[in-house]
Amino acid sequence: MSTVAPAERAPARETGPLLSVDQLVVTYPGKGRGRPPVQVLKRVSIDVHPGETxxxxxxxxxxxTTLGRAILGLAPVTGGSIGFGGRDISAIGRKERRALSDDIQVVFQDPYTSLNPALTVGDILTEPLLVTGTSGADANRRVRDLLDQVRLPADAGGRLPREFSGGQRQRIAIARALTRSPKIIVCDEPVSALDLSNQARILDLFIEIQERTRVAYLFITHDLSVVRHISHRVAVMYRGEIVETGDAATVTSTPEHPYTRRLLLAAPVPDPARQAERRAARQEFASRQQAAMLSGALTDDTNS
Amino acid sequence: MTLPMPDPAAATAGEPGTALVPRRDRILRRLLKDPTAVVCLSILALIALACAAAPLLTSHDPHTSNLADALAPPSGSHPLGGDGVGRDVLSRLLYGGRTSLLGTALATAIAVVIGVPTGLVAGYFRGWFDGLAGWVANLVMSIPAIILLLVVLGTVGQSTYLAMAVFGVLMAPGVFRLVRGSVNAVREELYVDAARVSGLSDARIIRRHVLPVVQAPVIIQAAQLFGIGILIQSGLEFLGLGSTAEASWGSMLNDAFGNIYTKEQLLLWPGLAIALTVAASGLLANALTDVLVGGSAARPKRRRGVATATAVGSGVAGTTGGAGAAGGAGAAGVAKTAGSSGSSGSSGSSGSSRSTEGAEGAGGAGAARAARTVEAAVSTGAEGTARTVGAVGTTRATGSAGVAGTAGTAGSEGPATGADAPAGDTGETADTGEAADTGEAAxxxxxxxxxxxxxxxxxxxxxxxxxxxxxxxxxPALPPALAPAPADAPAPAPHSxxxxxxxxxxxxxxxxxxxxxxxxxxxxxxxxxxxxxxxxxxxxxxxxxxxxxxxxxxxxxxxxxxxxxxxxxxxxxxxxxxxxxxxxxxxxxxxxxxxxxxxxxxxxxxxxxxxxxxxxxxxxxxxxxxxxxxxxxxxxxxxxxxxxxxxxxxxxxxxxxxxxxxxxxxxxxxxxxxxxxxxxxxxxxxxxxxxxxxxxxxxxxxxxxxxxxxxxxxxxxxxxxxxxxxxxxxxxxxxxxxxxxxxxxxxxxxxxxTLEDSEPRGPLTAPAVSEGVDA
The missing domain is CATH 3.40.50.300 (P-loop containing nucleotide triphosphate hydrolases)
Known part of the structure; x- marks a missing residue:
């Protein structure tokens, strides 16, 4: 796929979902003999549309994270399907999976281990291009262009990942994801390891790239405020199931599911007075939940 | 976490330009800076060269026996004298070295050629091949090598090279396990996942991302296998099991042993050659460990585990390398290597080095460990706690032993915390350590x-x-009585x-x-x-x-x-x-x-x-x-x-x-x-x-x-x-x-x-279509 110019932007919902996960089950075998297998995903369904987060x-x-890895072909799918562009990719072979790398890419959480410490940034970025038979000169040109897109200096290519800070490394990882102009990027907690100010900058970079290229994101995070900032829609996962979906504003301010509410109330606000209120609300909510649990209505994972 | 981020590169890499130099060159250059390595390499090269140039150095045939020269003392024509049946000792030493070195090289090569590919495939793809290969490796390792060699030589006939080839096969499982262990660790790295998502073929991933990590431990183990091989080979020849047609150090020992009461000097020359070669390859392996594992070859720690390096995380990288080196290696010698890698490996390791970036420059592996141990001791409030100084002292003493001991067995976090145990244990005795240290700092x-x-x-x-x-x-620049106010703090007085x-x-x-x-x-x-x-x-x-x-x-x-x-x-x-x-x-x-x-x-x-x-x-x-x-x-x-x-x-x-x-x-x-x-x-x-x-x-x-x-x-x-x-x-x-x-x-x-109060991004264009949400 080539980069889509902003002018060609089509209305979002004309084409149907780009990625459609339906009743997905992922089960890992139990550790050790005789242990029961662990069902990590229990019939999960989500859709992602072109250009959407x-x-x-x-x-x-x-x-x-397992859901993201299943989409990337890194986790074993034991049930359900993952549709991409209308075809089921949950059980394709290694070769077909490699071909999909044109369309599906990833940015991992940890910018320290997601880049091979022994390769230069240039090597890391040209790697996905050279496998497709791109010439070295073209690949180098593309790398310069990518470094520019993620606001890294042009001479970064000759340096090793360890010479960069966390935020810069994450920019390198983003550039790597963009090399083949994918249709969707699975972003697995890409800002969780970053400082506050870097977090905001990287999120804005993600948004800017999306507006320019119409790439879709599946943006995995534990942070409601991050999700609110970058997402068009939000899905909330709890113990292997999606418990709530909706548009970002609704889910992150007036959630319906008790778990989402608990999540929201637990996030501290950078304002002592409001945080005191939120804390009181959380404690009250927790005691109500406790009471409900005692009457057997809800499960709770206090102390976990 | 906040540790000296400022210039991580400078401490480890030196000038950024080095990044462009291929790694192999840097390794070689670093190796040549190590005096031990230089001496060992020189000795090995000299021995090999002398053996290769045997025809130039002596005109005698190693097999021609001249009874007049039996047990002859050193002389002009026989610089090292003659052996029991009147063969020239020097020529036998040189030609015999060929047999010994080539035979051992053969064994090492076979072990590596069998062990590395199988280890790579088993570790990377796992599945049935892994199971089968592991089973075969265990089986082979359980066979007593010498007995099998005796049986093979007894049935097939006496051939030095055949014996060494069989020995190579017997050593292959050690290499296999080492490689498989290293691959297993690296295949979990996110950058391998990223490469997979980038559409790299498995062969390419192995070549680019896995092989470089495997290379270091394999080189180290090969150097050690070589030393062991020389010993085994000489032993076989000494027992008279090798080919009698060829001279070798072992057969020279055999001959010398027969004449031990008449001319004990005959033992000296082959003994010296064997000892030198074995010692040089062993020490070379250690030097290689320092260079390869202590350097860029060390894998980064997965931060999710030990995460944002507290000082605890810091020492781990070095030991991880050690663990890689020792990972599952059954061969006896390797444990030694892990020890030395542990003790010198911390400096320059890239992954979890954040907290010790400063420390790395100073090359203080012990220091990093000490800090880590002390911190753990403090956090658990163990015995060592009250004796920070003592703990540091004792950690220095016990540190490398502790790391060596745990590196091979423990998982990713094991090495760090395992190594802490000695500090906690020695808490009682820490008093002496403290005494020593405070004395020093009196x-x-x-x-x-x-x-x-x-x-x-x-x-x-x-x-x-x-x-x-x-x-x-x-x-003194700051009068102690004055309220502290950093020169450039525009804030109201800090302790208002x-x-x-x-x-x-x-x-x-x-x-x-x-x-x-x-x-x-x-x-x-x-x-x-x-x-x-x-x-x-x-x-x-x-x-x-x-x-x-x-x-x-x-x-x-x-x-x-x-x-x-x-x-x-x-x-x-x-x-x-x-x-x-x-x-x-x-x-x-x-x-x-x-x-x-x-x-x-x-x-x-x-x-x-x-x-x-x-x-x-x-x-x-x-x-x-x-x-x-x-x-x-x-x-x-x-x-x-x-x-x-x-x-x-x-x-x-x-x-x-x-x-x-x-x-x-x-x-x-x-x-x-x-x-x-x-x-x-x-x-x-x-x-x-x-x-x-x-x-x-x-x-x-x-x-x-x-x-x-x-x-x-x-x-x-x-x-x-x-x-x-x-x-x-x-x-x-x-x-x-x-x-x-x-x-x-x-x-x-x-x-x-802070994103807390930022505006939500809102729906894409049209309101969200209701999604298939599942219960």
Missing amino acids: LGLVGESGSGK | DTGEDESARPRFREDAAQGEGQPQPPLTPAADA GAPVGDELLVVRDLRVSYGSTAVVDGVSLAVRRGEVLGLVGESGSGKSQTAFAVLGLLPPEAQVTVGALSFGGTELSASGAEAGHGILGRRIAYVPQEPMSNLDPSFRIGTQLVEPMRRHLGLSRAEARKKALALLDRVGIADPARVYAAYPHQVSGGMAQRVLIAVAVSCDPDLLIADEPTTALDVTVQAEVLDLMRSLQKERDMGMVLVTHDFGVVADICDRVAVMQTGRIVESAPAADLFADPRHPYTRMLLAS
Whole structure:
């Protein structure tokens, strides 16, 4: 696919979803003999449309990263389907999966381990191009262009990842995801490891790139404020299931599901007075939940 | 976390230009800088060259026996004399060397050629091949090598090369396991996943991303196998099992043994040749380990595990390399290599080196380990806690042994924490260590507190030349009586409103630097009883370094000066809350960022809770246990008895942090220093942990220093806030004032970056079509 010029931007919903995950189940075999297998995703369904950001929120262990990895072909799909551009990609072979790398890309959470420390930035960025048979000169040109897109100096190509800060490394990872002009990027907590000010800058970079190229994001994060900033729509995951979906403003300010509410109330506000209110509201909500739990209505994971 | 981010590259890579030089060249160059390696390489090259040039060096045929020369003494025509049947010893030594070296090279090559590809395939693809190959490897390893060789030679006939080929096959499983282990570790790396998503074929991923990691341990093991091979080969020949048609060192020994009563010198020459070759290849393997594993070949740690390097994370990289080297290697010699890699491997490792970036330059592997151990000791409040100095001393002594011991067996986090165990264990004996250390640092008396023990240690370190400290210049520059005010702080006086005399902790003009890089640059702060001070800043701002300096947990390379540091009215030395004062672990407690890596995995949680109380409070075992259970209950653990008996890996991260908080408050401290205590936790768990910390703080009227980057956390719990930027406090104010009216541009920028109140992005274009949401 080539870069789509902004002028060609089509209305969002004409073509139907770009990515359509339907009743997806991922089960890992139990650790050790005799242990039951662990179902990480329990019939999860989401859609992502072209040019859209779907925020996927959840806590550690909720299965949100596994969903991303399943879409990327890095986690075993044991049930359901993953449709991309109208075809099921949940059980394709290695070769077909490699071909998909034109369309589906990734930015991982940890900019320290997602870049091979032994390769220069230039090598890292040309790698996805050279496999497709692009000439070295073309690849180098593309790298210069990409570095410019993610606001890194042109001479970054000759340096090693360890010479860059976390935010800069994440820019390199974004550039790598963009090399083949994908249709969708799975962003797995891409700003969680970054400083506050970097976080905002990288998010704005993501948005800017999306507006320019109409790439879609599946944006996985545990942070409601991040998801609110970047997402058009939000899906909330809890213990392997999607418990709530809706547009970003609604889900992040007036959520319906008790878990989402708990998540929202637990996020501290940078304002002592309002935080005190939120804290009181959270504690009250927690005690109500506790009471409800005692009457057997809800499960709770306090102390986890 | 905030450790000296400033110039990570400079410390490790030297000039950026080196990045462009192919790695192989750099490795070779580094190898040639190591005297051991140069000597070993020269010896091996000389021996090989002499053997290759045998026809030029001697005119005698190694097989022609001349009875007149039997047992002849050295002479002009026979420089080394003649052997039992009158063959020239020199010529047999040279030609025999050919057999020995070539035979051994053959064995090594076969081991590598079989072991590496199978290890790569098994480790990378796993599946049935992995199972099968592992099974075969185990089977082969269980066969007694010598017996099999005897059988083969007995049935097929006596051939040196055949014997060595079989030996090579027998050694292949060792290589296989080593490679498979290394591949297994690297295939989990995110960059391999990224390469897969980039559409690289498996072959290409293996070549580009996996092979370079495997290469180092394989080279090291090959060098060792070579030494072992020489010994085995000589042994076989000595037993008369090799080909009789060819001279070899082993057959020379055989002949010499027959004449041991008449001419014992005959043993000397082959013995010397064997000893030299074996020793040279063994030492070369060690030198290679230092160069390959200690350098860029070390894999980065997965930060999710050991995460944002507290000092705990720091030493791990080096040992990880060691673990890679030792990973599953059954061969005896390899354990030795792991030891040496552990002891010298830390410097220059890239991944988790963030906290020791300063340390790396100084090449202080021991230092990093010491710091790590001490910190762990502090956080668990183990025996070593009260004896920071002693712990450092003993860690030096036991450190490498500990690391060597654990590197091979433990997983990714194992090496670090495993290595901590000796420190905890030697806590009792730490007194002697302390005595030694304080003796050393005796000139740094109380009154000269500005000149810390650190400098002593730094000077002992073999690394870069340390620029002279200038405490004398720094300290007097600030009249001690004056209110501390960093020169460039436009903020209102940092301690406005703090009643004098009520302060629990007072730090004035704290400076921490690594080499010429200052990471804390004139920080002054005060914490009153019952007050929570937030120390806020981005990574690299020096906030954690400030906390560590107060705790006395900085690595020895850190150069620390302080105008004044007092706790509860007692002046402390610049090395922080030094153990000798009985303050650390008792009156100042510490809650770390990474709960999991700060609990020793080899001890039950109960033990780690009870130890500090027994030590500091002098409780009996039963009393301590009772109090520990009460504490676990107090920190909101539903089933204290179960958690008390559990090992750290059996509890969740939130639970582990509660345990560490219980440990921290167990000795009723006056001051709690918490370094990003909730950063690693989920937001709902964070809220609960903050609730817990707040209530404990209120209940016990503790002072608290909370290091964080999250303004939400600050708003939640802090009374006062100090904002740090590049080593300085740029603004300090009561929390409500700071949020309502931030003065410094940096504070404003940070507050503006919080996304909490940002506008939601809104739907794409049309309102969202209802999605298939599933129950």
